[in-house]
Amino acid sequence: MSLTSSDEVKPEDIHNLLEHCVKTAHKVKDGDIEGEFIMERCLVLFSKDYRYSVIKNFSGELCGHYPSKVVFLEYQLSEEERNNRKRYDDVQSMYDVPKMRDLIKQARYARCRSRFPVPVILFEGKHVCRSATLASGAEMLGRTGLDFLFSPPDRPQEEVTDRGGGSNPDTHDRFRGHDIKLLKSLTIKYICDLMVEKKKVKFGMNITSSEKVDKENRYADFCILSIPYPGCEFFKEWKDNSYFGETMKFDWSQDYVDAKLDIPEDSLLNKLGVDWKKYRNWDLIQQTQNYMKLFLHILREGDTGVLIHCISGWDRTPMFISLLRLSLWADGAAHTSLSPTEILYLTLAYDWYLFGHNLPDRVNKGEEILFFCFNFLTYITSDEFSVKTSSSVRKVSRTDSECNMDGILLDTDHRRFSIRGSNTSISSLGSCGFENAPVFFTTNPEEDAHFSNGNPSVSISARYSPAASRLTSDVSSLHNVHSSPSSSSPMAVPNSLRKMDATRSASPGCGSWQVVSSCGSLRGLVSSHDSPHSVDSSNSSGKLSYCQEAVEYVETTRHSKLDAVRRIFHNAYVNKIATKAGGSGGIVNFLDQFAEKVGIRSGRTTQV
Incomplete structure (x- = not known):
């Protein structure tokens, strides 16, 4: 089914999207037909405000749980360009797409699960990128070995040899060098690491690494921020705490938590005015607000981009990416042509589903990080979280x-x-x-x-x-x-x-x-x-x-726009997820009463 920019996204599309997401975790190599329709709709929404290039990942050859078409935003369209699209359709891309794709194919081994850095938001020419953390040596060797064994017979021999030589002692230097080259090509300076560990350990073995503990200091050209944030399992505790984030603090004394918040001395970061030494005393709401202030400050005051990642990059990472996209949209600084329904569809589909968030598993475990993300919008409505200058409003x-x-x-x-x-x-x-x-x-x-x-x-x-x-x-x-x-x-x-x-x-x-x-x-x-x-x-x-x-x-419409997105999401969530999660209490009654009170729902079978 082909889509055009005139196709309207309606609230029922949000319902259908969530209904699909709660049944299926996206894996491009599994032939997700509905996922392809969702991908095409995202491209239409991106095209309303941006010129972009596409890196093809049709069979998951770059990453099995990334979109089939990875979007590289180039620049924001002017009003004239929006009205005369045919004029710029044939304009040459800012990227050399074949070379970029080849760089990605080499760099992907450096990251956990091959989840390489991808630019997902563009603000004033600066990219916000997402990825997984760095892969351990064992994972890099394992993935290159499998790639060598299962490479197609018509693949150039020198290409296979270059990536299959796992025993080469400079494997770390080679693949991480490609990763660094990719980041520099996207003009990234700040790397924000959300892991609460220095390295992820399972069964006594390091299964991931991170830039903050790279022994060879390969990432010295970047400003690395260690900003530990609780994983998705913490949001089961949030749910069990009656969804009150203000009364919750993460237990930093747990054995596996060895990462400390570390904001390097930097002329830009020093201007933010947050007392980072008190981070262990922050509740969940304060911590999330302060991290949002940090990301927005980097975008507003800096002249380079930022990479945000956790371990695998499919829970905490999409939460902050989604919040940033919505915050910039509410300011009129990104996706200016999109309605509340459209921006909600885009961020749910692209930032969460197509980048591999496993909603069925999270809902089954009660780890409601997705619900927290959109519920949290009410805490960032003020101009304190705006990228506009304080004097502009x-x-x-x-x-x-x-x-x-x-x-x-x-x-x-x-x-x-x-x-x-x-x-x-x-x-x-x-x-x-x-x-x-x-x-x-x-x-x-x-x-x-x-x-x-x-x-x-x-x-x-x-x-x-x-x-x-x-x-x-x-x-x-x-x-x-x-x-x-x-x-x-x-x-x-x-x-x-x-x-x-x-x-x-x-x-x-x-x-x-x-x-x-x-x-x-x-x-x-x-x-x-x-x-x-x-x-x-x-x-x-x-x-x-x-x-x-x-x-x-x-x-200003900032508060109103974010509130509209939150309402549309709540209505879809209560209809398609909460009512199917089972149980007579908890979030079902929680959202039922809200929906009926504000008039967006009169009964459980009602759908807007």
């Missing part, structure tokens, strides 16, 4: 009066918006459009006068993104809060909540917002961000108060 915040914003209607206008009383439920926030559409909060007439301070209207200039009009249709297609009394009627708030001692509520709350968050999610049901167990704001720098979020999202 004017922030509006309230301090003394922010918890008195119980009763306002923010009516967005191209020139101004007014703040006036309304008794409409906050649930409407998640379903309204993002241009010329109101944002609703519950009313407390007694506090309106104090909030307005005699000024019935506040004018703030608004900034809009070309994607805003698409967001309206994307989100409204998921849910219509006005169709259900439970999602549009005013919600009474007990006085006890208003008078609650601040020490009893560590998370920011504003009257009725103790019940429903600005994202439209039930507090304590969808994310620990909305949980009464949230840590205080001083320990969660990525979080905004709900009042501040609502005001700021009128000015």
Whole structure:
């Protein structure tokens, strides 16, 4: 089936994609027909904003669990190029594809499972690459030996000999030299290693290595960052902890954990301002936020690319790659033509499925790292995680009066918006459009006068993104809060909540917002961000108060875009994965209640 750039990705496509992913782990050599259709759709989505080249991997000859067509992004298209595609279709590629493919064929042995560095995100000419960690000597010898034994008879003899000479003492130098050459050809300077081990050990034998412990110091030309991050098994503990990341800390005293966080002295990295020495005291949310700040800082302030990898590169690696892609998209810095549904499809399909994430196994074990990834979007909505300069987006915040914003209607206008009383439920926030559409909060007439301070209207200039009009249709297609009394009627708030001692509520709350968050999610049901167990704001720098979020999202669509992606994902996940995972409790009820409350789902068989 052929696809064109006019083919629209719909929410039901996300459902179908997840349904396929939870049944099948992608292996290109297994003849995954559905996977080929998914690959073609990804190419269409890439083509909307980028010129790219393709490295063919049809039979898995480069890597058995990489895409059949590995995309090398070249540059972002201008508006004129988007409108006149035929003009640039015949333009010569920036890459010499045959030479690049030959370099990859030589470099792939240097990495675990042959998962060589691949550029997957392009930002201002800088690549974000992904890979597995370095292979041990035993794996390199084993793979080259098998390649020699099973090489096709018509393969050039000198090529086979070059790669089959496993006994050659310079094997490490040769293959790692090819790996270094590939990284330099992609202008990579920073290598971020997420492993909690120096080397992965099984049965008393080193089965992988890493750049940070290369004895010959072959990677001295790169800036190597050891940033250990818990593996996928830790997300089973997150699930068992009722999905509260703020109350979880990784146990750094375990026997197998021997890697320490090490950020080298570097003029660029020193400007970030994170106290890395405290990393053992961070909870899961803080750690993930700080690593995101690090990656985004490198991209924003540096002039070279970055490689991110864990051990095999198919759990922790896609999580951060996916978060980076979505964060850049929300800023309007990448994939600017894509709607929330399209960017969600692209990152689920390309970053996770086609690069070998074994979702069936992870779901079976309860290691819900995929769910954590998209649930975590609520923690990176602020401009603190934006690649735009801080002066490019004017922030509006309230301090003394922010918890008195119980009763306002923010009516967005191209020139101004007014703040006036309304008794409409906050649930409407998640379903309204993002241009010329109101944002609703519950009313407390007694506090309106104090909030307005005699000024019935506040004018703030608004900034809009070309994607805003698409967001309206994307989100409204998921849910219509006005169709259900439970999602549009005013919600009474007990006085006890208003008078609650601040020490009893560590998370920011504003009257009725103790019940429903600005994202439209039930507090304590969808994310620990909305949980009464949230840590205080001083320990969660990525979080905004709900009042501040609502005001700021009128000015920028970053919050709204990420929230739209999270909603679409949640709806698909509860329909295609959570309800099939079994059990009457846990995430099934967790997401069922969320979906029904915000109006994106009225019953288990309903599908948008």
